[in-house]
Amino acid sequence: MDEMLMMGREVLAEQPFSVLIGAELLKFSVGSAELKVPVKRELQQQHGFLHGGVVSYAADNALTYVGGSVLGPAVVTAEFKINYVRPALGDCIVARAEAVYVGKSQAVCRCEVFAVAGEKESLCAVAQGTITKIGRSESRSEG
Amino acid sequence: MDEMLMMGREVLAEQPFSVLIGAELLKFSVGSAELKVPVKRELQQQHGFLHGGVVSYAADNALTYVGGSVLGPAVVTAEFKINYVRPALGDCIVARAEAVYVGKSQAVCRCEVFAVAGEKESLCAVAQGTITKIGRSESRSEG
Amino acid sequence: MDEMLMMGREVLAEQPFSVLIGAELLKFSVGSAELKVPVKRELQQQHGFLHGGVVSYAADNALTYVGGSVLGPAVVTAEFKINYVRPALGDCIVARAEAVYVGKSQAVCRCEVFAVAGEKESLCAVAQGTITKIGRSESRSEG
Amino acid sequence: MDEMLMMGREVLAEQPFSVLIGAELLKFSVGSAELKVPVKRELQQQHGFLHGGVVSYAADNALTYVGGSVLGPAVVTAEFKINYVRPALGDCIVARAEAVYVGKSQAVCRCEVFAVAGEKESLCAVAQGTITKIGRSESRSEG
Numbered sequence: 001m002d003e004m005l006m007m008g009r010e011v012l013a014e015q016p017f018s019v020l021i022g023a024e025l026l027k028f029s030v031g032s033a034e035l036k037v038p039v040k041r042e043l044q045q046q047h048g049f050l051h052g053g054v055v056s057y058a059a060d061n062a063l064t065y066v067g068g069s070v071l072g073p074a075v076v077t078a079e080f081k082i083n084y085v086r087p088a089l090g091d092c093i094v095a096r097a098e099a100v101y102v103g104k105s106q107a108v109c110r111c112e113v114f115a116v117a118g119e120k121e122s123l124c125a126v127a128q129g130t131i132t133k134i135g136r137s138e139s140r141s142e143g
Numbered sequence: 144m145d146e147m148l149m150m151g152r153e154v155l156a157e158q159p160f161s162v163l164i165g166a167e168l169l170k171f172s173v174g175s176a177e178l179k180v181p182v183k184r185e186l187q188q189q190h191g192f193l194h195g196g197v198v199s200y201a202a203d204n205a206l207t208y209v210g211g212s213v214l215g216p217a218v219v220t221a222e223f224k225i226n227y228v229r230p231a232l233g234d235c236i237v238a239r240a241e242a243v244y245v246g247k248s249q250a251v252c253r254c255e256v257f258a259v260a261g262e263k264e265s266l267c268a269v270a271q272g273t274i275t276k277i278g279r280s281e282s283r284s285e286g
Numbered sequence: 287m288d289e290m291l292m293m294g295r296e297v298l299a300e301q302p303f304s305v306l307i308g309a310e311l312l313k314f315s316v317g318s319a320e321l322k323v324p325v326k327r328e329l330q331q332q333h334g335f336l337h338g339g340v341v342s343y344a345a346d347n348a349l350t351y352v353g354g355s356v357l358g359p360a361v362v363t364a365e366f367k368i369n370y371v372r373p374a375l376g377d378c379i380v381a382r383a384e385a386v387y388v389g390k391s392q393a394v395c396r397c398e399v400f401a402v403a404g405e406k407e408s409l410c411a412v413a414q415g416t417i418t419k420i421g422r423s424e425s426r427s428e429g
Numbered sequence: 430m431d432e433m434l435m436m437g438r439e440v441l442a443e444q445p446f447s448v449l450i451g452a453e454l455l456k457f458s459v460g461s462a463e464l465k466v467p468v469k470r471e472l473q474q475q476h477g478f479l480h481g482g483v484v485s486y487a488a489d490n491a492l493t494y495v496g497g498s499v500l501g502p503a504v505v506t507a508e509f510k511i512n513y514v515r516p517a518l519g520d521c522i523v524a525r526a527e528a529v530y531v532g533k534s535q536a537v538c539r540c541e542v543f544a545v546a547g548e549k550e551s552l553c554a555v556a557q558g559t560i561t562k563i564g565r566s567e568s569r570s571e572g
Contacts (some may be wrong), residue, residue, distance in 0.1 A: 014188075014189035015188045019185075020185045020186070031272075041159055042163045043159065043160050043163070044160060045159075045160060046163075048179070048237045052203050052207070053203050053204060056196065056198065056203055058196075060195050061196060078226070079225060080225060081223070081228065082223060083222040084221060
């Protein structure tokens, strides 16, 4: 495993909420991040789908990771927007994020979340947001 | 406790993810919903703040509730946007949502999330989104 | 007319696009701004409603104004989100913006756009966005 | 010129606001649309950049077009979000939109807006939004 992915996984292991959810960092390189969350009973809503809050967690965290990959580790998601397009069912979801613009202190990133069932992937959400370096301005909710 | 709040709490109790997080529905009436999430260790990120994913869960779920209060119970959050403005610290967060537009099949709703420490409340996030009736179109991620 | 409104109107008069559209600043004070755009033929789309681009211009510019009212004049709208809820018909639209969070270098603001027909106002769009001081970081699209 | 592009250009010619702005539909096929707006004096703000409202008009309209390409002509942009990343300077801007999810009555689409100066293109904004069929639910601001 390369150093960057290893470092990213260490950070994830220090996030109690990510541990609670069972998130796993699959890929992590400059401008790209991939985060996996298992579909399990305690992450569902009342109809058996993964709760929207879990999908938005995955998008938010993948966005923060990819922002950190281009801006350095001390970053937060300042804001993001998510469109849910399909219920999340299957074995797991995978959130794939990429940086589309990198400035000195901010990056604009996008994320697609797929539901994975066996070999099949279905898009279940699309997100876009701003990742900001911390330290240079007011603090914001991290993670 | 009134019937609507009781019904809302029953739905929340049927969402395993909301139970895992420890969410509590404080208020629920037509056009208004208030959801509380305790600040506890397993919901934090690496710096001791509540994880952004928990804040977005609270906003998303409060938006779904308030949408359901005006459109009927079978609704989903189709999309939303959130701005994180301060790290979430303290005893708990409270997400307060209101409907600003109600159509036949969709409602546009807003939510403010406050961090509560003793008597003091600080705004930590602001959200806006679309809640849609289900059954009338394609299904989307519920919860 | 107070000084702040006068100053705001001078800035608007220096924006050729705002002049082209016929926008008028109705109110401008710390944390609040109100911008009016007339409903006229050349601002419409193919069905006789005000073009969505005009509604989003009004929201965007009112957001920039209210951000400037709390952060100082050198600001840009870094990002915003808008929900269109009704077609814009009538005599004019009025965009009313308020600051909901003010930091050192950024403000999170909201805007409601109303269609005005005689005495009657109907909500036609709701927006939320981030306004950022310029000079401190990379440049962004101003206006 | 193919039939679809021709039809798209006819619709654009029926939008007085698009005519006022001088927008031109460059490409239009199923799942893809490209709209051009010239950089000219009357579309600028006070610092000589293209006004943000023009950039958001281009994004919004390109999103509506691409939504229409997959859902049929009677569509509106229900909501969208835009991140401005660079001031728009140069000869023109080009908004390129694609559909990322197509449902029965809604499509989620993305758009990138580039500033074009000679041979050089620079990303100046990124957008994401929901395009909805009209007729099936309440009306919304079209265009």
